[in-house]
Amino acid sequence: MSDNTFVRETSEGAQELHSRASTPVAELQREVGSVLRLPEGHTVDVEDIDIERPDDETMIINMGPQHPSTHGVLRLMMELDGETVLRTKPIIGYLHTGMEKTGEELTYQQGATNVTRMDYLSPLNNELVFSLATEALLGLELPPRAVWIRMLLSELQRVSSHLMWTATNGMDVGSTTMMIFGFREREMLLAFFEKTTGLRMNHNFIRPGGTAADLPDGWEDDVDLICENVALRLDDYDELLTGQPIFRQRMEGVGTLSADEALALSATGPILRSTGIPWDLRRTMPYLAYDQVDFDVIIGTYGDNFDRYAIRLNEIRESIKIIRQVLERMPMGDYRVQDKKVTPPPRARIDESMEALIHHFKVFTEGYKVPEGEVYAAVESPRGELGCYMVSDGSSKPYRLHIRAPSFVNLQSLPVMLRGGLMADAVATISSVDPVMGEVDR
Amino acid sequence: MTADADLEAADAPAVTLPPPGVAASTSTGGQQVVFPDRARYHEVASAYRDGGFELLSDLCATDYLTHSGRRLPEGVAPERFELVVMLLSLSARRRVRLRVQLPEAELAVESLFDLFTGAEAMEREAFDMFGIRFLGHPDLTRILMPEDWEGFPLRKDYGVGRVPVQFKEAPGPR
Numbered sequence: 053m054s055d056n057t058f059v060r061e062t063s064e065g066a067q068e069l070h071s072r073a074s075t076p077v078a079e080l081q082r083e084v085g086s087v088l089r090l091p092e093g094h095t096v097d098v099e100d101i102d103i104e105r106p107d108d109e110t111m112i113i114n115m116g117p118q119h120p121s122t123h124g125v126l127r128l129m130m131e132l133d134g135e136t137v138l139r140t141k142p143i144i145g146y147l148h149t150g151m152e153k154t155g156e157e158l159t160y161q162q163g164a165t166n167v168t169r170m171d172y173l174s175p176l177n178n179e180l181v182f183s184l185a186t187e188a189l190l191g192l193e194l195p196p197r198a199v200w201i202r203m204l205l206s207e208l209q210r211v212s213s214h215l216m217w218t219a220t221n222g223m224d225v226g227s228t229t230m231m232i233f234g235f236r237e238r239e240m241l242l243a244f245f246e247k248t249t250g251l252r253m254n255h256n257f258i259r260p261g262g263t264a265a266d267l268p269d270g271w272e273d274d275v276d277l278i279c280e281n282v283a284l285r286l287d288d289y290d291e292l293l294t295g296q297p298i299f300r301q302r303m304e305g306v307g308t309l310s311a312d313e314a315l316a317l318s319a320t321g322p323i324l325r326s327t328g329i330p331w332d333l334r335r336t337m338p339y340l341a342y343d344q345v346d347f348d349v350i351i352g353t354y355g356d357n358f359d360r361y362a363i364r365l366n367e368i369r370e371s372i373k374i375i376r377q378v379l380e381r382m383p384m385g386d387y388r389v390q391d392k393k394v395t396p397p398p399r400a401r402i403d404e405s406m407e408a409l410i411h412h413f414k415v416f417t418e419g420y421k422v423p424e425g426e427v428y429a430a431v432e433s434p435r436g437e438l439g440c441y442m443v444s445d446g447s448s449k450p451y452r453l454h455i456r457a458p459s460f461v462n463l464q465s466l467p468v469m470l471r472g473g474l475m476a477d478a479v480a481t482i483s484s485v486d487p488v489m490g491e492v493d494r
Numbered sequence: 495m496t497a498d499a500d501l502e503a504a505d506a507p508a509v510t511l512p513p514p515g516v517a518a519s520t521s522t523g524g525q526q527v528v529f530p531d532r533a534r535y536h537e538v539a540s541a542y543r544d545g546g547f548e549l550l551s552d553l554c555a556t557d558y559l560t561h562s563g564r565r566l567p568e569g570v571a572p573e574r575f576e577l578v579v580m581l582l583s584l585s586a587r588r589r590v591r592l593r594v595q596l597p598e599a600e601l602a603v604e605s606l607f608d609l610f611t612g613a614e615a616m617e618r619e620a621f622d623m624f625g626i627r628f629l630g631h632p633d634l635t636r637i638l639m640p641e642d643w644e645g646f647p648l649r650k651d652y653g654v655g656r657v658p659v660q661f662k663e664a665p666g667p668r
Contacts, residue, residue: 064640064641065635065640065641065642066635066636066641067635067636067637067641076632076633078632078633079632079633081632082607082611082614082632082633144637144638145636145637145638145639145640148638148639150647152623152648153647153648153654157654188522188523189522191522315548315549315584316610316611316612317611317612318549318550318551318610318612318613318616319612320549320551329584331584336584336587337587337589424562424564424565425521425522425565426521426522426564427521427522427523427525428525428552428580428589428591430551437551439551439552439580441552441554441578441580443556443561445561445562445564446562451556451561452556452557454552454554454556454578456551456552456554456580460615460619461612461615461616463615464611464612464614464615493638494638
């Protein structure tokens with residue numbers, strides 16, 4: 053095989069970032085950011101863009117897909133002038149496995165197993181949004197305990213995901229201590245998930261109709277211990293990072309995004325909140341029982357990396373606040389809806405009743421039929437608005453399953469944040485977007 | 495005109511939503527859905543943007559080839575493809591969904607890129623998965639699939655592509 057064939061086989065062709073001479077004007081204008089609806093006075097004049105810039109002054113380089121700081125298989129092509137980033141283009145799809153297509157082949161009962169693998173740092177949120185969409189189509193009303201168990205797990209997952217982010221972000225800016233700390237604390241949460249759901253990741257625990265099982269005995273003590281420990285260690289992080297001059301210099305004023313840009317780019321989650329827009333679906337469009345618990349929506353001011361760090365750190369505190377309230381107010385009762393259509397019979401009944409055995413077999417092989425319709429459900433995942441658009445044709449499999457992945461959409465704001473900054477800051481900025489490639493590529 | 499009148503004019507909704515002549519209905523759970531036709535799609539999206547729906551939260555498509563029949567309001571002729579756009583109003587805390595019917599023969603629609611810059615990646619994904627062309631999109635290339643991929647994977651007539659399991663020393667296909 054000659055060198056040329058090798059190059060052709062790994063090429064993404066037209067998806068790549070090309071030299072200025074061979075890029076159409078409309079595309080170039082987008083890449084240098086002159087199409088964003090910027091506030092007046094900041095608007096880039098089309099005449100000012102240096103389209104005619106000779107190519108030999110700048111250099112296009114690849115970062116990724118196998119770069120340790122790109123958090124998975126993210127490939128960025130950057131045009132550099134010295135160390136300054138002029139244009140960036142994320143090239144994605146290396147982890148695409150067609151999960152939306154797979155979702156059309158699986159029943160609603162099996163579907164949670166599929167979606168849980170998308171955002172592998174917060175699988176329970178994926179299951180949650182899938183279940184909410186299915187339940188909306190079925191018109192199910194959940195018992196209160198199921199709702200509160202879901203809320204507890206979803207907040208624990210937010211803590212675990214943000215801890216993981218704090219750890220990897222620390223590593224990206226050069227603090228190995230933070231990485232070890234973050235993973236250490238996350239381990240407690242994963243141990244609890246394992247005890248509750250049987251698995252550390254990809255739980256398949258939240259299912260249409262409720263949850264797969266009740267919480268294990270003594271869960272209150274475990275959760276209490278987690279809250280206590282994490283709350284204490286957050287103060288350590290503050291000491292290690294927040295007040296540290298080197299860390300602040302790496303983060304402050306780097307990768308800034310304005311509120312108008314964030315809105316135009318459809319950014320959600322910590323990125324949108326860091327620009328000062330108080331938009332958190334848990335507060336603004338409450339699902340589960342978030343309207344009954346007390347918590348604050350954390351927002352930033354400057355939209356820079358430091359704001360996004362501070363938001364995530366303090367969101368852990370808010371989540372712990374919610375978890376403590378759930379701990380006090382967890383209602384008793386069923387953990388899943390007693391609708392014979394979607395709920396399999398209890399395991400013990402199968403041994404004594406033929407009908408129960410048939411029912412169990414039917415639910416798990418054939419699934420249950422969901423009325424025709426279409427619905428969009430959204431939850432606030434640690435990364436932003438996680439949505440599920442589901443179309444049903446009345447059979448037992450979703451006709452169309454689309455997941456609105458927050459990382460996929462948020463990745464669009466990365467070129468805007470990187471533009472004009474230094475190559476060395478790019479690593480910190482990529483990390484502050486918090487992309488999970490499993491979700492970006494689906 | 496006094497300054498007060500100016501203020502009032504600014505406060506009053508400048509556009510009626512949904513715009514007149516556009517079919518609207520509610521879907522499961524009271525979600526608001528409007529059905530602009532292909533020619534008015536961009537205009538309707540623009541009216542919604544001016545009416546306070548400042549964030550495009552999602553854009554995807556559906557292929558209704560094998561669907562047994564969906565409910566559509568009167569005056570909306572079903573076509574094979576449907577473009578689904580979710581808009582979000584942060585100030586009013588409301589969502590609206592635009593569903594645009596796209597015929598298989600002419601699978602092209604105006605891009606929303608000039609209204610919502612964030613539509614860029616989502617329209618590329620819809621193009622990649624369904625082959626819908628977005629007119630006016632600056633960089634309409636595949637995004638998840640390789641550039642030389644043939645076919646559009648999320649279409650209903652695209653094979654699932656199962657690889658049969660090969661057992662060692664198994665007798666040939668019966």
